[in-house]
Amino acid sequence: MDALGxxxxxxxxxxxxxxxxxxxxxAFLGTVVGVLPGLGPAACIAMLLPxxxxxxxxxxxxxxxxxxxxxxxxxxxxxxxLNIPGEAASVTTTLDGYEMAKQGRAAAALAISAIGSFIAGxxxxxGLTFFxxxxxNMGLGMGPPEIxxxxxxxxxxxxxxxxxxxxxxxxxxxLGMLISVIGLDxxxxxxxxxxxxxxxxxxxxxxxxxxxxxxxxxxxxxxGKDLAVISEVHLGHWWKSIRLAELRQSMGAILRxxxxxxxxxxxxxxxxxxxxxxxxDLEKKISKNRANFGKGAIEGVAAPESANNATTSGNFxxxxxxxxxxxxxxxxxxxxxxxxxLQPGPLLFVKQPVFVWTVIASMYIGNVILLIMNLPLxxxxxxxxxxxxxxxxxxxxxxxxxxxxxxxxxxFDVITALLFGxxxxxxxxxxxxxxxxxxxxxxxxMLENSLLQTISMGGNSVAxxxxxxxxxxxxxxxxxxxxxxxxxxxxxxxxxxYLEAEDVQ
Amino acid sequence: xxxxxxLLGVFLGGISLLCFWETYRIWNGWAGPGSxxxxxSILLAINSISFLIVSSKEATQFTWPSNKSAAxxxxxxxxxxFYIIIVQWLGYLISTWFFMAAVSxxxxxxxxxxxxxxxxxxxxxxxxxxxxxxxxxxxxxSGILWG
Numbered sequence: 001m002d003a004l005g006x007x008x009x010x011x012x013x014x015x016x017x018x019x020x021x022x023x024x025x026x027a028f029l030g031t032v033v034g035v036l037p038g039l040g041p042a043a044c045i046a047m048l049l050p051x052x053x054x055x056x057x058x059x060x061x062x063x064x065x066x067x068x069x070x071x072x073x074x075x076x077x078x079x080x081x082l083n084i085p086g087e088a089a090s091v092t093t094t095l096d097g098y099e100m101a102k103q104g105r106a107a108a109a110l111a112i113s114a115i116g117s118f119i120a121g122x123x124x125x126x127g128l129t130f131f132x133x134x135x136x137n138m139g140l141g142m143g144p145p146e147i148x149x150x151x152x153x154x155x156x157x158x159x160x161x162x163x164x165x166x167x168x169x170x171x172x173x174x175l176g177m178l179i180s181v182i183g184l185d186x187x188x189x190x191x192x193x194x195x196x197x198x199x200x201x202x203x204x205x206x207x208x209x210x211x212x213x214x215x216x217x218x219x220x221x222x223x224g225k226d227l228a229v230i231s232e233v234h235l236g237h238w239w240k241s242i243r244l245a246e247l248r249q250s251m252g253a254i255l256r257x258x259x260x261x262x263x264x265x266x267x268x269x270x271x272x273x274x275x276x277x278x279x280x281d282l283e284k285k286i287s288k289n290r291a292n293f294g295k296g297a298i299e300g301v302a303a304p305e306s307a308n309n310a311t312t313s314g315n316f317x318x319x320x321x322x323x324x325x326x327x328x329x330x331x332x333x334x335x336x337x338x339x340x341x342l343q344p345g346p347l348l349f350v351k352q353p354v355f356v357w358t359v360i361a362s363m364y365i366g367n368v369i370l371l372i373m374n375l376p377l378x379x380x381x382x383x384x385x386x387x388x389x390x391x392x393x394x395x396x397x398x399x400x401x402x403x404x405x406x407x408x409x410x411x412f413d414v415i416t417a418l419l420f421g422x423x424x425x426x427x428x429x430x431x432x433x434x435x436x437x438x439x440x441x442x443x444x445x446m447l448e449n450s451l452l453q454t455i456s457m458g459g460n461s462v463a464x465x466x467x468x469x470x471x472x473x474x475x476x477x478x479x480x481x482x483x484x485x486x487x488x489x490x491x492x493x494x495x496x497x498y499l500e501a502e503d504v505q
Numbered sequence: 506x507x508x509x510x511x512l513l514g515v516f517l518g519g520i521s522l523l524c525f526w527e528t529y530r531i532w533n534g535w536a537g538p539g540s541x542x543x544x545x546s547i548l549l550a551i552n553s554i555s556f557l558i559v560s561s562k563e564a565t566q567f568t569w570p571s572n573k574s575a576a577x578x579x580x581x582x583x584x585x586x587f588y589i590i591i592v593q594w595l596g597y598l599i600s601t602w603f604f605m606a607a608v609s610x611x612x613x614x615x616x617x618x619x620x621x622x623x624x625x626x627x628x629x630x631x632x633x634x635x636x637x638x639x640x641x642x643x644x645x646x647s648g649i650l651w652g
Contacts, residue, residue, distance in 0.1 A: 051637075051641050051643060053643075054641050054642045054643075167552065167555050167556070167559065170548070170552060171517065171552045171556070174545060174548040174549055174552055177541065177544070177545045177548070178520070178524065178545050178549070181541055181542055181545065185531070185537075185538030187536075187537065187538060188533070188537065188538055190531050190533075190538045192527060192531060192538060192542060193527055193542075216585070219581065220578045220581060220582060221578075223574075223577045223578060223581050223611075223612050389612070390609055390612045390613040393581075393608060393609075393612050394604070394605040394608040394609055394612075394626070394629075395605075395629065395633070397581075397585060397604075397608060398601055398604070398605065398630075398633055399633075401585075401588065401589075401592075402633075402637055402643060402645065405645075405646060406643050406644070409644055411589060411593065411646075414589050415589060418582065418585055418586060418589070421582065421585075422582060425578070429509075430509060430510075430513060444541065447541070448540070448541045451540065451541070452536055452540070455535055455536040455540075456536055460534065460535060460536055
């Protein structure tokens with residue numbers, strides 16, 4: 001069956017009342033975590049993942065994916081209205097979005113953000129529909145050496161996710177590698193770093209670690225601050241606020257950012273935060289209205305908002321096709337797929353076509369739900385920001401506790417979450433990013449398995465890689481991606497916004 | 506900051522030595538269980554030395570939280586640790602009620618009157634209990650003294 005036929009089958013499943021309900025819940029929760037500063041989609045997915053055990057795989061993953069792309073819509077609301085990015089990918093939106101709000105044009109900024117997000121998200125999904133299947137078919141011939149090269153490529157994303165200091169990023173990733181080798185080794189079952197403890201035999205679970213580093217840490221960090229009182233923002237009607245000429249003016253920026261966002265999103269290491277910066281920079285260079293950038297240019301809102309939604313669609317390509325998570329949230333989602341016995345990679349399209357195409361079809365539906373939620377209901381989201389933090393803290397703590405406990409019905413996992421909450425706070429104070437730690441934690445077992453298999457295939461040598469053109473090609477691509485990331489890092493003035501955005505994560 | 510970075514360098518160096526020792530203990534060739542731990546040990550050693558070099562050159566901004574903030578952070582983390590202990594004795598419902606009331610008191614001491622706090626946290630605890638048990642069929646910890 002071709003991609004359109006498979007997508008048709010996916011829509012038939014995705015339009016069942018159960019899947020529609022969970023797509024709506026996911027989109028709603030995603031918008032909420034996008035709006036609320038201090039709780040990102042990764043922490044939300046990690047908290048809810050153990051609680052979705054009651055659901056079958058398809059509605060559970062539909063809901064968790066909805067949280068991921070829904071957060072991209074929600075994140076723009078606080079960026080535009082309050083100059084507070086709800087999540088890292090919305091930092092660039094504050095530059096012109098908040099300026100527009102100050103000029104009394106908040107409704108227009110929110111409207112172009114929602115329209116751009118919808119167009120880019122949907123076009124990105126069209127790209128995912130038509131690119132995923134041929135890439136998966138190509139990937140069917142890959143063996144352990146190619147997978148090893150792919151995991152190396154995924155490791156290069158650590159360079160781009162290291163925030164301001166590469167040393168801090170590599171340290172974080174090394175600690176993640178260390179944590180991942182605790183327990184029994186995959187080949188011979190020998191105990192490593194357990195020091196005789198039986199609770200460490202099974203290793204440390206990913207979910208409590210993510211909850212600690214991104215959920216509890218945020219709580220600890222924010223209760224230490226005196227949060228500012230948020231002022232009232234006047235919102236007009238969005239349909240009256242945006243002019244047709246402005247919509248036409250933004251269309252070029254939306255389409256260019258969609259193409260840029262989708263293709264960069266397909267590369268491991270390109271997070272939405274990084275791509276929003278690049279799309280903003282591109283528009284600033286080529287727009288006729290470039291003089292107004294930073295002063296409330298509507299393209300300055302349309303470009304990053306379109307780019308981050310196209311990137312989220314593109315990000316599903318490496319996840320589904322190669323089994324490589326390009327962002328933290330998708331890394332957590334990957335562990336969710338594994339809990340359900342689904343191994344992402346080229347074989348997923350062959351063995352689980354109903355699952356893959358239902359989830360992809362649900363994303364099209366999710367984009368429509370999000371457009372409806374974010375245009376007429378934007379006033380409600382704006383009011384949500386004014387909910388006192390005190391109400392949220394205790395609920396998030398309880399959900400974290402139950403989520404961590406439910407992983408293995410063990411208090412050890414709750415203690416792990418608490419411990420990593422404190423470690424996350426210390427890392428934050430030392431300006432060491434936590435994202436590379438989690439990515440290394442997920443990628444290291446994949447790296448180890450493929451490395452051991454490659455060495456075995458090559459008769460105790462990795463020289464076998466030299467005779468595998470695809471593996472060599474991927475390794476060359478890894479070097480290329482690393483060099484691009486290092487170049488971006490070296491041009492400090494340009495990368496400032498992006499690096500600060502990564503620090504927000 | 507210099508001291509904190511230096512301490513981090515020393516800490517990473519210590520873990521690196523521990524990793525080298527563990528790698529030596531389990532080493533069984535490149536295709537064995539010690540290959541990735543060896544890579545980790547080497548990377549930790551490089552990071553440790555790099556931090557020690559950086560600490561002698563750079564002075565980066567580093568601020569510990571104020572006493573008031575630190576007290577709140579310690580209060581919340583301590584309450585969460587205490588909650589992990591009492592939930593094993595009192596079960597989910599009672600300990601969650603107590604925990605939520607205590608957290609709200611620490612985060613915003615003057616925001617709620619005591620009776621409002623008790624009613625509000627009681628209701629939220631009960632709602633969450635119903636959601637977890639009936640809607641999500643989650644197994645919650647039952648206490649020794651109270652189920």
